[in-house]
Amino acid sequence: MDIYKLLPKTNCKLCGEQTCMSFAFKLIRREKKLEDCKPLFEPEFEEQRRKIEEMLKVVEKATETGLVVNEDLCIGCGNCVVVCPVHVYEDPEGAGSGYGVRIERPILMVEDGVVRVVDVSLCRRYKDKTLCVACRENCPTSAIAFLEEL
Amino acid sequence: MICTGCSCLCDDVVVDEKVRHACRIGASLILNRNVARAEPMVDGRKTDLDSAIESAIELLKDSNKVLIYGLNYSTLEAQRIAMKLAKKIDAYLDNGLRYDLAEKLLDGEVRIATLEDVRDYAYVMMFWMFDAHNEMPRLMSRTYYARGKKRQRGYEEDRFLVVVDVRRSHTAMLAKKNAIFIEYDDELIKEFETAIRGGLARREVLKVVGELKKSDFNVIFTREFLPFANEFGYIVPTIPQTNAMGFYKVLREEGGKIGRLEELDIDTILVVGDDPLNDLPLNAIPNFIVIDPKVSFTSKIARVVIPSAISGLECGGTMLRCDLVEMKLKPPFKSEIDDVEILKRILRGL
Numbered sequence: 001m002d003i004y005k006l007l008p009k010t011n012c013k014l015c016g017e018q019t020c021m022s023f024a025f026k027l028i029r030r031e032k033k034l035e036d037c038k039p040l041f042e043p044e045f046e047e048q049r050r051k052i053e054e055m056l057k058v059v060e061k062a063t064e065t066g067l068v069v070n071e072d073l074c075i076g077c078g079n080c081v082v083v084c085p086v087h088v089y090e091d092p093e094g095a096g097s098g099y100g101v102r103i104e105r106p107i108l109m110v111e112d113g114v115v116r117v118v119d120v121s122l123c124r125r126y127k128d129k130t131l132c133v134a135c136r137e138n139c140p141t142s143a144i145a146f147l148e149e150l
Numbered sequence: 151m152i153c154t155g156c157s158c159l160c161d162d163v164v165v166d167e168k169v170r171h172a173c174r175i176g177a178s179l180i181l182n183r184n185v186a187r188a189e190p191m192v193d194g195r196k197t198d199l200d201s202a203i204e205s206a207i208e209l210l211k212d213s214n215k216v217l218i219y220g221l222n223y224s225t226l227e228a229q230r231i232a233m234k235l236a237k238k239i240d241a242y243l244d245n246g247l248r249y250d251l252a253e254k255l256l257d258g259e260v261r262i263a264t265l266e267d268v269r270d271y272a273y274v275m276m277f278w279m280f281d282a283h284n285e286m287p288r289l290m291s292r293t294y295y296a297r298g299k300k301r302q303r304g305y306e307e308d309r310f311l312v313v314v315d316v317r318r319s320h321t322a323m324l325a326k327k328n329a330i331f332i333e334y335d336d337e338l339i340k341e342f343e344t345a346i347r348g349g350l351a352r353r354e355v356l357k358v359v360g361e362l363k364k365s366d367f368n369v370i371f372t373r374e375f376l377p378f379a380n381e382f383g384y385i386v387p388t389i390p391q392t393n394a395m396g397f398y399k400v401l402r403e404e405g406g407k408i409g410r411l412e413e414l415d416i417d418t419i420l421v422v423g424d425d426p427l428n429d430l431p432l433n434a435i436p437n438f439i440v441i442d443p444k445v446s447f448t449s450k451i452a453r454v455v456i457p458s459a460i461s462g463l464e465c466g467g468t469m470l471r472c473d474l475v476e477m478k479l480k481p482p483f484k485s486e487i488d489d490v491e492i493l494k495r496i497l498r499g500l
Binding site: 074075076077078079081082083088092096097098099100101109110111112113114137138140141 | 163169172175178181283288295296323326
């Protein structure tokens, strides 16, 4: 929504989308590029363009599911690894029981004291598009965030 | 390996090209193991290990009142030898922590639950003036969030979290669904006592006491003794210093003299793996002999510094987890000298 507010909002359709709103959504999902919005590169929108580019830097760090991990804040407690419903189902003896995750390609894993995203293809947000926020909700230091909430 | 970063003593940590599953405290201990290592020193000058140990023995022989301080991060074996050493030279002992809860636990006055039992059976979990995430980071993921034998439906349905603290700590941030945060004040302990006996108390306390009736296995994570502990359920002592519980147990078995630094006229302090200069307000600076793997404030001004190994990482042995379960350490690295060897040599020399 913040990106949409900075777009020209003329619904000019030059990018191939019907509205600026749908362009903003596709921009976050990485289906469109900022360069597709031609009017934004005109001098009058320069300041807005710069702001959007700044915002997109955060988007680039995010995974396909919109998960962003701030490693500076993470304390490696492993709450996210243990509460993840997929981990519990796939690895009941390991992550489900409070130990380190034992499956080969987990979603999250604590490495060198901070949580790292290993493979999001198992995540419920990736497969079924469920809006699961178990990992974010149980992070004590707010090191985990999702793009839609930023 | 078994991580010795805190008294959780997590046994699932893997060390290969990366450190897996350890929290930030544990990972830092392992990754930075070669940073700021201590070197053998006598009176500020570098020397070799043998002459440092020799000087320590001489200094101890010349002292009238000796205090052995620390030992919280040493193995049970090292603690036993330190106690023998204390007996031989009539020294006092202190680990810089409180004794009330440990005394009650070892006397059997309060019931203690192991972390595995807590995971498998506990319903109400109360964190009493204890911010788990900053002191023992993995404690909550190993107990509250983990699913156990009788608690398979996860934290939202099968657990009730109570956090008591003076501020909204990181642990208190997680008191969301099926959970409650109570701000601590002086009346709280009394209110819990009356509420458990059926009396009146503030709304939050009554809610917690109501939840207690839903299960016969409830647990308090605390480091101070609470008079209502037995009516509440079980206790898990949460002293974050790796082997502090071992110190209390060995002290009970061997029978040593406890002495507080500020109350005694000590002339030499033998520090084992601790940093009293950083922690304590000292009026006068006595002679320090420091046995530590790393450089510390105390080792900077110490008369004698003897470098040692990091327990659990470079030397093996046994340690007691926070819930008094004995854990055998599996060190991934090797060291020629450790606390046990140094203390043995000092004991032999005296």
